[in-house]
Amino acid sequence: xxxxxxxxxxxxxxxxxxxxxxxxxxxxxxxxxxxxxxxxxxxxxxxxxxxxxxxxxxxxxxxxxxxxxxxxxxxxxxxxxxxxxxxxxxxxxxxxxxxxxxxxxxxxxxxxxxxxxxxxxxxxxxxxxxxxxxxxxxxxxxxxxxxxxxxxxxxxxxxxxxxxxxxxxxxxxxxxxxxxxxxxxxxxxxxxxxxxxxxxxxxxxxxxxxxxxxxxxxxxxxxxxxxxxxxxxxxxxxxxxxxxxxxxxxxxxxxxxxxxxxx
Amino acid sequence: xxxxxxxxxxxxxxxxxxxxxxxxxxxxxxxxxxxxxxxxxxxxxxxxxxxxxxxxxxxxxxxxxxxxxxxxxxxxxxxxxxxxxxxxxxxxxxxxxxxxxxxxxxxxxxxxxxxxxxxxxxxxxxxxxxxxxxxxxxxxxxxxxxxxxxxxxxxxx
Numbered sequence: 055x056x057x058x059x060x061x062x063x064x065x066x067x068x069x070x071x072x073x074x075x076x077x078x079x080x081x082x083x084x085x086x087x088x089x090x091x092x093x094x095x096x097x098x099x100x101x102x103x104x105x106x107x108x109x110x111x112x113x114x115x116x117x118x119x120x121x122x123x124x125x126x127x128x129x130x131x132x133x134x135x136x137x138x139x140x141x142x143x144x145x146x147x148x149x150x151x152x153x154x155x156x157x158x159x160x161x162x163x164x165x166x167x168x169x170x171x172x173x174x175x176x177x178x179x180x181x182x183x184x185x186x187x188x189x190x191x192x193x194x195x196x197x198x199x200x201x202x203x204x205x206x207x208x209x210x211x212x213x214x215x216x217x218x219x220x221x222x223x224x225x226x227x228x229x230x231x232x233x234x235x236x237x238x239x240x241x242x243x244x245x246x247x248x249x250x251x252x253x254x255x256x257x258x259x260x261x262x263x264x265x266x267x268x269x270x271x272x273x274x275x276x277x278x279x280x281x282x283x284x285x286x287x288x289x290x291x292x293x294x295x296x297x298x299x300x301x302x303x304x305x306x307x308x309x310x311x312x313x314x315x316x317x
Numbered sequence: 318x319x320x321x322x323x324x325x326x327x328x329x330x331x332x333x334x335x336x337x338x339x340x341x342x343x344x345x346x347x348x349x350x351x352x353x354x355x356x357x358x359x360x361x362x363x364x365x366x367x368x369x370x371x372x373x374x375x376x377x378x379x380x381x382x383x384x385x386x387x388x389x390x391x392x393x394x395x396x397x398x399x400x401x402x403x404x405x406x407x408x409x410x411x412x413x414x415x416x417x418x419x420x421x422x423x424x425x426x427x428x429x430x431x432x433x434x435x436x437x438x439x440x441x442x443x444x445x446x447x448x449x450x451x452x453x454x455x456x457x458x459x460x461x462x463x464x465x466x467x468x469x470x471x472x473x474x
Contacts, residue, residue: 097363097370100465129391130383176390180379228465233370248374252384257358257372262469263393269468 059089077201078144084151084199087190088209092237096247101229101256105268107221110229113264114200115303117141117152123267126259130178140296147292147306148202154298156195158188182249186211202310213250225272231255318413318447327408327418327445330452335401338473346473347381351446354378355456358474360464372470384473394471396429399436418443424474437474438462
């Protein structure tokens with residue numbers, strides 16, 4: 055058993071490495087960045103996914119699908135696709151985090167200005183669902199961090215959550231969401247997190263779609279030769295990089311998985 | 318107000334609400350609420366533990382309108398409908414303008430291919446404004462018996 059920032063990890067292996075060596079220094083930094091003060095649980099929920107757990111793992115490692123699948127932000131003209139960011143992957147490939155940055159002040163000003171002049175574009179009636187503050191002071195608006203094999207630490211604006219992947223059979227996975235705030239949050243900050251919470255979880259404007267897309271892939275795979283199908287977009291390594299349009303983190307997952315399971 | 322009038326008004330509100338959802342007239346759904354409303358879907362476990370997070374957390378009618386717009390225009394999901402069954406409603410007058418109501422419900426999910434499943438069971442805990450006709454919800458707390466939600470929740474409960 056071992057603990058970092060209030061997250062408790064365990065292993066049945068006698069020769070398990072110490073936790074920080076297992077995570078790698080960059081991923082440790084990613085955890086410490088988000089959980090930088092005592093946390094408080096705001097709620098829990100479980101999303102039952104109609105697919106194998108590895109499809110959800112791929113989803114969390116994949117940086118492409120967000121702007122293709124999750125059209126909430128583009129439909130309501132909230133985000134720019136050119137947000138700077140990067141991917142950081144540990145040496146084994148199993149753990150990673152991706153970051154995207156946002157100019158919070160410019161977004162706020164833009165949304166208010168455009169809200170006044172546009173009447174044909176789709177606009178949010180109540181933009182408080184996205185009104186966020188740069189609580190870490192580093193402009194990072196999204197950080198998705200994964201720990202092999204089964205944990206995700208999420209910061210999407212001011213929504214902080216731990217997701218735990220529980221395989222329940224070949225075609226079923228449970229995703230436990232633990233929604234977090236911090237002990238020093240004031241009432242306004244808690245309310246902000248609760249409203250932004252509409253973006254994540256089983257009913258989240260963004261996360262609901264991750265609940266069904268794995269099932270679509272799983273069903274489609276049956277029609278491939280020998281029940282397997284691979285789409286590769288190019289590249290072989292699984293190294294950190296200063297941009298997000300890449301499959302490197304997915305390759306990292308499979309490198310780690312194959313190293314443990316064998317071909 | 319006389320007890321029977323209140324009961325009829327509350328009963329009509331709750332019946333019309335599920336009818337609106339099940340018959341896919343979701344654009345009318347926000348009109349069942351006052352402007353400064355609360356609509357929260359949570360679980361029994363979270364509710365009893367006093368945890369404030371909602372799977373859906375709306376603190377204004379505008380947030381309900383946005384839910385419907387996102388469902389119609391943005392979100393990707395397999396087409397489906399619900400059939401709500403609401404049990405007997407217990408009504409209590411708080412004062413001359415506000416009533417409190419509790420009711421049990423189940424919602425069957427009917428997928429586009431006809432596959433049916435029991436999607437949700439739980440309680441509606443309502444605070445209701447009686448100053449308008451029809452009545453409207455000030456607060457509707459949807460407390461699900463199970464913490465598990467199959468695949469996704471996009472149509473309101």
